[in-house]
Amino acid sequence: MYLKIVNVTKIYPGFKLGPINLTLDHNQVLVLIGATGSGKSTLLNITTGLIKPDTGSIYVDDIDITRLPIESRKIGYLTQKPSLFPHMNVYKNIVFGLKKRVEKDLELKIRSLVEAFELAHLLDKSIDMLSGGEMQKVALARMLVLEPKIMLMDEPLAHLDNMTRIKLRMDLRRLLKEKKILGLYVTHFEDDVYALADSVAILKDGLIIKSDTLKTLLSLKNNNVSDIENPMYEVFQNDHNYLEGRVIESKQGLATFLAGEHKIEILGEFPIGSVVGIMIKPEDIILTLDMIKTSARNSMKLMIVKMENSVSDKIGVIDVQLASQSFLLRSKITVESKNYLRLKEGQIINAIFKATTPHVIRNEPMPYYDVKEEKNGGNILTNP
Amino acid sequence: MGDLLKLFNFKLLIYFVSALGLLYIVYPFTSIVIFIDIENTIKSIQRPELVDALVLSIVTASISTAIVILFGIPLAYFLSRYDFPGKSLLFIIVIIPLVLPPLASGALLLGVFNPNSGISNLFPEVDFTQSTIGIILAQTYVASPFMILTSMAAFGTIDRTLENIARILGKRNWQVFVQITLPLAKKGILIGIVMTWVRAIGELGATLMLAYNPHTLSIQIYEDNAIGGLSYAIPSIILSIILSMILVVVYTTLIKKFDTRNLSRSQVFNFDNIRRHD
Numbered sequence: 001m002y003l004k005i006v007n008v009t010k011i012y013p014g015f016k017l018g019p020i021n022l023t024l025d026h027n028q029v030l031v032l033i034g035a036t037g038s039g040k041s042t043l044l045n046i047t048t049g050l051i052k053p054d055t056g057s058i059y060v061d062d063i064d065i066t067r068l069p070i071e072s073r074k075i076g077y078l079t080q081k082p083s084l085f086p087h088m089n090v091y092k093n094i095v096f097g098l099k100k101r102v103e104k105d106l107e108l109k110i111r112s113l114v115e116a117f118e119l120a121h122l123l124d125k126s127i128d129m130l131s132g133g134e135m136q137k138v139a140l141a142r143m144l145v146l147e148p149k150i151m152l153m154d155e156p157l158a159h160l161d162n163m164t165r166i167k168l169r170m171d172l173r174r175l176l177k178e179k180k181i182l183g184l185y186v187t188h189f190e191d192d193v194y195a196l197a198d199s200v201a202i203l204k205d206g207l208i209i210k211s212d213t214l215k216t217l218l219s220l221k222n223n224n225v226s227d228i229e230n231p232m233y234e235v236f237q238n239d240h241n242y243l244e245g246r247v248i249e250s251k252q253g254l255a256t257f258l259a260g261e262h263k264i265e266i267l268g269e270f271p272i273g274s275v276v277g278i279m280i281k282p283e284d285i286i287l288t289l290d291m292i293k294t295s296a297r298n299s300m301k302l303m304i305v306k307m308e309n310s311v312s313d314k315i316g317v318i319d320v321q322l323a324s325q326s327f328l329l330r331s332k333i334t335v336e337s338k339n340y341l342r343l344k345e346g347q348i349i350n351a352i353f354k355a356t357t358p359h360v361i362r363n364e365p366m367p368y369y370d371v372k373e374e375k376n377g378g379n380i381l382t383n384p
Numbered sequence: 385m386g387d388l389l390k391l392f393n394f395k396l397l398i399y400f401v402s403a404l405g406l407l408y409i410v411y412p413f414t415s416i417v418i419f420i421d422i423e424n425t426i427k428s429i430q431r432p433e434l435v436d437a438l439v440l441s442i443v444t445a446s447i448s449t450a451i452v453i454l455f456g457i458p459l460a461y462f463l464s465r466y467d468f469p470g471k472s473l474l475f476i477i478v479i480i481p482l483v484l485p486p487l488a489s490g491a492l493l494l495g496v497f498n499p500n501s502g503i504s505n506l507f508p509e510v511d512f513t514q515s516t517i518g519i520i521l522a523q524t525y526v527a528s529p530f531m532i533l534t535s536m537a538a539f540g541t542i543d544r545t546l547e548n549i550a551r552i553l554g555k556r557n558w559q560v561f562v563q564i565t566l567p568l569a570k571k572g573i574l575i576g577i578v579m580t581w582v583r584a585i586g587e588l589g590a591t592l593m594l595a596y597n598p599h600t601l602s603i604q605i606y607e608d609n610a611i612g613g614l615s616y617a618i619p620s621i622i623l624s625i626i627l628s629m630i631l632v633v634v635y636t637t638l639i640k641k642f643d644t645r646n647l648s649r650s651q652v653f654n655f656d657n658i659r660r661h662d
Contacts, residue, residue, distance in 0.1 A: 097553030
């Protein structure tokens, strides 16, 4: 199964999208990032058939679907608002796309979906009674019940509160993988990339300026000293720390995973051997000169590779880039702290943070790139 | 203090003007009390021609409303959903019967449907004038804008994403129309239906020109008044008042029912207050 977008263009007054060339295969999730107005939603709408491209074609498994009517494309689509049908209850919304008769085996599928999303007690409720997260779950169930092979998602979690978003996003990735659905996810939030992507495409002013696997982009991010050379910096100027690794210990609500040579402790219990990904805000990383006893569970010796005035913050804030052998960590400190500690580039320093600080945004049995590399040695993205 | 005085005066002014307006609407009803002769009224309200006129009005208005529904809703959908050159001109044409004096509409219809017209020659056995068909023609013509305008407004307020999602979920255009668009536009369409019916019941001008006979209730009031003055017309007026009362109750019930529902819905769908927490 693959989705191939070939030389697609669309011209509006004052804006041109494309030519876009993009291929997705091997059940991967591609996260398409770009600033507002970069053409992300237009590209999704062209793929669903809601907008006709000026030129170019879209293929699903060698079949040209460019001129196919919307209803025949069998592509799932999640919009920013859940767009549930207000005149139907939850159950009727979920089964809306099914043919008239709901067969027995289908009913089992519906039930398993409903249970997976914890919607069973809501089935006969009017949709006015649902929370934002429940609405988006119903919208997702409504698409998944049709068993699409491709799912397009236009920031479906943007309106949810942070905790709901993190939980639903992990469920979403797990479901896409379990059901072997190709995912194209549009966002302008950095954490969505780390939480969902196998690969990433960056759209700027209507053109894809970079597309690669998340692994490659992360290593670029970690090895690039210059922000400008970091492609993700184009979109997320205030970038967070993302660390991932295999869980080596998990007990009593505390798990330890290996990020490079460092052991990192986080809240939560995860299967040993599984991969977790965490996000930490730079302002949550504390720098100390000496090893001190604190309640913080994580302390690591890192080298200061760069210090500069923060671009995205107020005057008086310094961005500090710290490097280990395998990853880069950012910290934000005040000018006063920098002067007080007499920090210099090249200096070795302790970076500490609490086990309660990071958000776990990814947890899966294997690293995404291992899965990909086992199945497919080649490049899964083409960029003109 | 000065502001309070101003506010008080403003309130008083509103009360006064409203009272004048209400008086203007209610006062004509006193004529019924003045001119009514109860014994005579009870007797004449059972006049066969009066009962016939009432029944004819209800039946023709219902048929006319049904016809207007059949072509009005698709036309309203067409005007609200599709863009084409000359759309605004078409919109003006659609509302012409609303702004044209009904007598003028009747005259135009008579031009098309008179016994010597092309259409009459095409269907020689059909009486287009001085017949029930004539009444229906007049009613459908003058009442159609009510259906079309309210339906257009209703279609216009529907979130197009819902229709798009329905198509992505595998529904064809006509299925989306029946399963999503129509149910969501129900409020506007129902109000349009009631208004069309009310307009058809009250229709006089165009009917006078096209089909004076058989008499609808409006024509009956007109004729009774012409023959025997107001006191003679009172029974038919009372019948039309009763009919109007029923319609007003139906209309307000419908509006209330939908307004309370829509209120709760708009509260739920207001995403603007929800912000990301990071």
